[in-house]
């Protein structure tokens with residue numbers, strides 16, 4: 771587990787395309803790493819290969835998880851758990867009082883992962899996802 775670097779973006783884009791119907795672009799990740807002072811991104815490497823990543827924005831006293839994904843070949847081995855644990859560890863003991871994220875209503879696997887760490891559903895953004903107009907569940911964790 772380490773901080774994401776610009777040279778990781780190719781691998782991250784590959785995971786992104788294999789994970790989301792509307793993947794973030796190379797430009798989006800470049801902007802996050804180069805220009806966004808609020809952004810924190812980390813990756814997990816297995817045998818020198820980047821197989822997962824996660825990130826968040828620290829806004830005032832809240833942490834907004836922007837994305838988390840594990841390459842399909844590496845899912846179900848605890849890597850997602852490690853990533854969320856690392857994001858939580860990064861804000862523990864700081865002024866951050868809560869962490870939030872949005873997750874597709876149908877993404878039960880991710881919701882189970884978040885619940886494991888104390889995230890609870892607190893609201894819905896109706897038809898939030900543009901590809902299929904699926905609702906987003908808003909989850910929060912109090913630190």
Ligand SMILES: CC(C)(COP(=O)(O)OP(=O)(O)OC[C@H]1O[C@@H](n2cnc3c(N)ncnc32)[C@H](O)[C@@H]1OP(=O)(O)O)[C@@H](O)C(=O)NCCC(=O)NCCS
Pocket residue numbers: 789790837838839840841844845846847848849850851852872873874877878879880882883886
């Ligand atoms: C969600 C995701 C990051 C989880 O990563 P992962 O490495 O597979 O997660 P883990 O192996 O640490 O498993 C975490 C929890 O997910 C759940 N889970 C794992 N595999 C599962 C499966 N096949 N079915 C249902 N739940 C499952 C379990 O609750 C598990 O915790 P447990 O093992 O303690 O019971 C990964 O599935 C992924 O990249 N999905 C596509 C992208 C995505 O949906 N990101 C989230 C956007 S909000």
